[in-house]
Amino acid sequence: MSLRFDLLPPTIAEAHQHFEAWVSAAQDVNDINRLKGVFIGRKASHLTLLTDLLKQTPKESKADLGALINHLKMTWETALSLRLEQLVSASASSSVDLTLTPPVLPQGAVHPIQRLEVHIVSVFRTLGYHVEEGPEVETEEHNFDGLNIAPNHPARRSSDTFYFEAHPHLLLRTHTSPVQVRVLKRLSQKNSQGVSLLESLGGIRFLSPGRVYRKDEIDPTHSPMFHQVEGMLIGKNIGLQHLKGTLSYAMKALLGADTEVRFRPGYFPFVEPGCEVDVKCPLCKGQGCRVCKSSGWIEILGAGLVHPHVLSHAGIDSTAWSGFAFGMGIERIAMIISECPDLRLFFENDLRFLQSMREVR
Amino acid sequence: MRVPLSILQKEISGRILSLDQVQQYLPMLGFPIEHIESLSGDTLLEIEITANRSDVLSIRGIARDLAAKLGTTLGPLPGSSVTEGASALSIRLESPLCSFYAASIVDLGSSPYIPNDTTKFLELMGSSSKALASVDASNELLYRFGQPTHAFDLDTLQGSITVRLAKSGEVFVGLDGISRTLTAQDLVIADEAGPIALAGVLGGERTKVTAQTRRILVESALFDAVSVRTTAHRLNLHTEASNRFGRGVDPSQVVPIRNLLSQTIAQWTEGKVIAAWNVGLLPLVASPIHLSLSLLERMAGRPISGPDAMAHLERLGARVLMDEHALNVIPPSWRHDLTQAEDLVEEVLRLEGYDRIDSVLPSVQAEPLPMPFEFTQRIQWSERLAHLGFFQTLTFGFQGPSDETVSASDPSGRRLSNPLGEEYSLMRSSLLPALKKAALQNLRNGQAEVRLFEIAPVYQSYPEGPHSVLTLALIWGGRAGGEDVLTPAQTITPLHLMGLAQTLQLPTIHIVDLGEGLLGFELPLPSKPSAVAPLIPHFVPYSRHPMVQRDLSLLVSQGQTYGPIESAFKKVLPGVCKSLRCVEVYRGKGVPEGQEAWLLRFQFQADRSLTTEEVDEWMKTVVDLLPSMQITLR
Numbered sequence: 001m002s003l004r005f006d007l008l009p010p011t012i013a014e015a016h017q018h019f020e021a022w023v024s025a026a027q028d029v030n031d032i033n034r035l036k037g038v039f040i041g042r043k044a045s046h047l048t049l050l051t052d053l054l055k056q057t058p059k060e061s062k063a064d065l066g067a068l069i070n071h072l073k074m075t076w077e078t079a080l081s082l083r084l085e086q087l088v089s090a091s092a093s094s095s096v097d098l099t100l101t102p103p104v105l106p107q108g109a110v111h112p113i114q115r116l117e118v119h120i121v122s123v124f125r126t127l128g129y130h131v132e133e134g135p136e137v138e139t140e141e142h143n144f145d146g147l148n149i150a151p152n153h154p155a156r157r158s159s160d161t162f163y164f165e166a167h168p169h170l171l172l173r174t175h176t177s178p179v180q181v182r183v184l185k186r187l188s189q190k191n192s193q194g195v196s197l198l199e200s201l202g203g204i205r206f207l208s209p210g211r212v213y214r215k216d217e218i219d220p221t222h223s224p225m226f227h228q229v230e231g232m233l234i235g236k237n238i239g240l241q242h243l244k245g246t247l248s249y250a251m252k253a254l255l256g257a258d259t260e261v262r263f264r265p266g267y268f269p270f271v272e273p274g275c276e277v278d279v280k281c282p283l284c285k286g287q288g289c290r291v292c293k294s295s296g297w298i299e300i301l302g303a304g305l306v307h308p309h310v311l312s313h314a315g316i317d318s319t320a321w322s323g324f325a326f327g328m329g330i331e332r333i334a335m336i337i338s339e340c341p342d343l344r345l346f347f348e349n350d351l352r353f354l355q356s357m358r359e360v361r
Numbered sequence: 362m363r364v365p366l367s368i369l370q371k372e373i374s375g376r377i378l379s380l381d382q383v384q385q386y387l388p389m390l391g392f393p394i395e396h397i398e399s400l401s402g403d404t405l406l407e408i409e410i411t412a413n414r415s416d417v418l419s420i421r422g423i424a425r426d427l428a429a430k431l432g433t434t435l436g437p438l439p440g441s442s443v444t445e446g447a448s449a450l451s452i453r454l455e456s457p458l459c460s461f462y463a464a465s466i467v468d469l470g471s472s473p474y475i476p477n478d479t480t481k482f483l484e485l486m487g488s489s490s491k492a493l494a495s496v497d498a499s500n501e502l503l504y505r506f507g508q509p510t511h512a513f514d515l516d517t518l519q520g521s522i523t524v525r526l527a528k529s530g531e532v533f534v535g536l537d538g539i540s541r542t543l544t545a546q547d548l549v550i551a552d553e554a555g556p557i558a559l560a561g562v563l564g565g566e567r568t569k570v571t572a573q574t575r576r577i578l579v580e581s582a583l584f585d586a587v588s589v590r591t592t593a594h595r596l597n598l599h600t601e602a603s604n605r606f607g608r609g610v611d612p613s614q615v616v617p618i619r620n621l622l623s624q625t626i627a628q629w630t631e632g633k634v635i636a637a638w639n640v641g642l643l644p645l646v647a648s649p650i651h652l653s654l655s656l657l658e659r660m661a662g663r664p665i666s667g668p669d670a671m672a673h674l675e676r677l678g679a680r681v682l683m684d685e686h687a688l689n690v691i692p693p694s695w696r697h698d699l700t701q702a703e704d705l706v707e708e709v710l711r712l713e714g715y716d717r718i719d720s721v722l723p724s725v726q727a728e729p730l731p732m733p734f735e736f737t738q739r740i741q742w743s744e745r746l747a748h749l750g751f752f753q754t755l756t757f758g759f760q761g762p763s764d765e766t767v768s769a770s771d772p773s774g775r776r777l778s779n780p781l782g783e784e785y786s787l788m789r790s791s792l793l794p795a796l797k798k799a800a801l802q803n804l805r806n807g808q809a810e811v812r813l814f815e816i817a818p819v820y821q822s823y824p825e826g827p828h829s830v831l832t833l834a835l836i837w838g839g840r841a842g843g844e845d846v847l848t849p850a851q852t853i854t855p856l857h858l859m860g861l862a863q864t865l866q867l868p869t870i871h872i873v874d875l876g877e878g879l880l881g882f883e884l885p886l887p888s889k890p891s892a893v894a895p896l897i898p899h900f901v902p903y904s905r906h907p908m909v910q911r912d913l914s915l916l917v918s919q920g921q922t923y924g925p926i927e928s929a930f931k932k933v934l935p936g937v938c939k940s941l942r943c944v945e946v947y948r949g950k951g952v953p954e955g956q957e958a959w960l961l962r963f964q965f966q967a968d969r970s971l972t973t974e975e976v977d978e979w980m981k982t983v984v985d986l987l988p989s990m991q992i993t994l995r
């Protein structure tokens with residue numbers, strides 16, 4: 001139902017047109033009271049005038065005019081009381097001592113380890129990586145066998161890995177690498193036309209961040225639980241140059257554009273060739289210090305080309321497909337960036353620490 | 362691995378190797394230098410060795426890689442003139458775990474001479490001279506060449522020697538004087554009176570060499586790596602010998618080192634090598650590995666010529682046959698880690714230098730896949746709660762039996778067989794115990810208010826193993842406000858948590874009173890989105906007409922709850938009553954004893970302008986209800 005403003009007497013119509021301007025021009029309570037008197041006062045106001053007018057209006061327009069009067073009454077009342085509140089609170093605030101302690105809205109924080117995790121994920125997202133997550137309770141097959149880790153490898157011992165009493169084949173994953181095995185096995189599955197998921201996708205690139213467990217007592221550099229980010233890319237004709245290109249880009253995006261990256265040989269059973277990736281020590285800028293053991297470089301991640309055994313274990317043809325994988329410890333990078341020397345602080349959840357580690361804006 | 366620079370230099374012929382070169386090349390070959398120090402006029406390097414490279418557990422092994430990188434060669438092993446003959450003592454290899462045993466008998470002379478260089482070298486290696494030629498010489502050769510050897514006092518041996526598996530329960534007394542009970546998996550060297558050595562791990566007390574020893578039996582053998590590792594691990598007995606045998610030694614060195622050791626001992630003591638003989642067979646040469654140049658090119662990212670690759674591999678000691686497109690490579694006897702083409706690619710690239718590999722971003726045709734719901738949800742929840750003033754915690758996934766609640770699933774299905782301690786023995790069924798500990802610690806540290814949350818899996822026992830459920834837990838407690846001129850201090854109450862739940866649009870939450878003023882709740886997060894929520898919701902027109910507000914002040918008796926009253930009011934009010942809230946509860950001056958004053962706020966809004974009269978009418982229906990509720994208008 002539209003309002004019939006044409007029923008208004010011209011004087012009131014004009015007054016209504018100026019109403020808003022007058023209200024915002026009001027500077028104090030007196031101004032408001034004056035406007036109240038003119039518009040909605042009990043005597044000789046525009047409202048009383050309209051009420052009188054309603055009585056003389058012919059039947060056919062009575063409903064329309066009534067609705068219009070209601071609308072105007074509400075509008076005028078609301079606007080005037082709102083402006084009055086504004087003026088009252090403004091006069092109150094002008095008398096406040098602004099040097100007093102002000103109330104600050106509560107600020108929390110996402111844990112620095114998760115913030116770093118999200119940042120790493122976002123860096124790789126720009127390269128088209130998505131996230132694949134896996135469970136913390138894993139099988140020996142995913143955690144060791146599928147990663148070409150020998151049956152008698154020391155890492156499998158109960159002095160290094162947590163096992164479950166009632167489920168001897170289950171363990172707490174010691175790295176995020178079992179997600180590689182899970183994803184590769186899924187990719188090797190074939191559809192009814194005999195085409196594997198990997199073939200239909202044309203390749204894959206993903207990150208898997210998460211918690212991992214090792215049987216270490218808690219000390220400044222060890223913790224029974226910490227976080228890793230695993231990364232993997234599978235495609236055609238992938239070589240070390242691609243690993244180098246990817247990680248050089250990522251380390252610069254992560255640690256700053258002037259980050260220098262160095263690749264050197266390393267050993268992990270699930271890659272071949274394997275490499276260790278160092279960054280120029282951010283503390284001494286390569287001059288050599290205590291943190292980098294005077295070498296000028298800090299080891300930041302392990303990587304390599306995916307071992308053919310890892311692909312074939314998952315049922316993927318290692319002559320057709322190749323790829324690289326890498327893994328890094330999030331706490332380790334957090335400690336390098338923040339120069340925080342004690343790993344335990346990240347798990348003590350002391351608000352003094354969490355507040356100090358809050359995002360700086 | 363400790364490496365004195367002077368000995369490293371001695372192994373490389375025809376070139377003086379500077380410390381700078383060593384520092385530059387070793388890390389790039391895969392052996393970072395942990396530590397460098399000057400000691401006794403030499404430079405001692407502490408080098409990190411990767412687990413797969415048993416051949417570099419000797420100074421000569423490290424020198425070999427350096428020489429290959431520098432394009433030079435190793436000096437020859439020191440020669441010896443020991444000649445082999447017939448067996449001088451019966452040695453029987455009963456178990457396949459020992460395939461080859463080189464022995465000799467040396468008559469010790471009377472000279473107590475041990476070269477100063479040897480004494481100094483052993484000290485640099487963190488060992489020390491035992492003032493016994495046969496022991497010191499054996500140790501020196503172990504560190505320099507990686508082949509562990511042992512000398513028995515021949516005159517203490519009883520009858521013939523057998524290399525066999527121990528009898529279960531058999532007792533062996535080691536050089537260290539400690540008795541150990543063996544199992545049928547342990548390989549021993551035994552004479553007719555029992556074990557005289559734990560093969561590849563430790564010599565025995567009964568037959569050990571002393572200052573009185575006149576004749577020795579020298580042992581240089583091949584023991585199965587897994588067997589040595591298993592025994593060393595079971596007995597927690599990790600020795601220099603077990604460390605090397607456990608990863609595999611170089612079969613081609615077994616005889617030369619037996620000879621070198623025998624002759625060295627004879628020379629030092631002015632004695633004589635009486636006999637030298639071998640039992641068993643050395644392993645066959647490994648079969649060739651096919652390395653196609655196209656695989657090398659694919660992995661290296663650029664073509665590397667056959668002759669170049671061949672030259673690198675030959676420098677590392679491999680024998681190589683080249684055809685047009687491939688190399689056939691027989692790895693050297695000391696490189697047990699080279700078993701397939703990819704291993705050889707690494708060797709070629711190691712010598713080429715990883716720094717010479719190009720840096721290229723791969724072009725992948727595959728479309729990026731979406732992010733998983735659980736990940737996105739975890740990140741969104743944490744950011745949401747952080748913006749509301751809560752701090753995210755990280756606690757370990759374990760808890761102790763005392764943290765278990767009655768409603769939790771059977772803890773035995775979540776129990777670790779080897780926990781760090783009883784309080785870490787179960788995978789947790791709830792996040793609240795750890796969160797509470799963190800909250801209490803913070804209160805003790807003087808925090809007035811704690812707002813903590815964690816998002817992590819909790820576990821439930823199932824027949825097939827523990828299942829995880831991603832869970833959000835939150836604790837709020839202590840005293841809020843009172844820290845500035847405008848915010849009054851207030852104790853955190855369950856009503857605060859109800860308000861938070863409403864803010865977060867959570868369904869009903871179960872608030873847990875954790876004691877010490879801490880309140881919390883925990884809820885499982887969904888593993889799938891409940892519905893596909895659009896980024897921007899569907900537009901629903903809202904009223905542009907003025908909102909009418911009415912306050913009602915009521916007197917109620919204390920103990921009366923608000924909820925049912927609100928429901929009763931809402932029942933009689935029309936849908937245009939968009940909001941009804943209790944905005945103030947007051948007791949004290951002006952309110953009769955046993956009663957309290959409630960200020961209720963009603964807000965009305967419709968798709969038209971409401972009249973005073975109709976709003977008055979609705980308020981009257983509410984007021985009419987009051988007498989039946991024993992409530993009066995104030």
Ligand SMILES: [Zn+2]
Pocket residue numbers: 281282283284285286287288289290291292293294296297
């Ligand atoms: Zn440094």
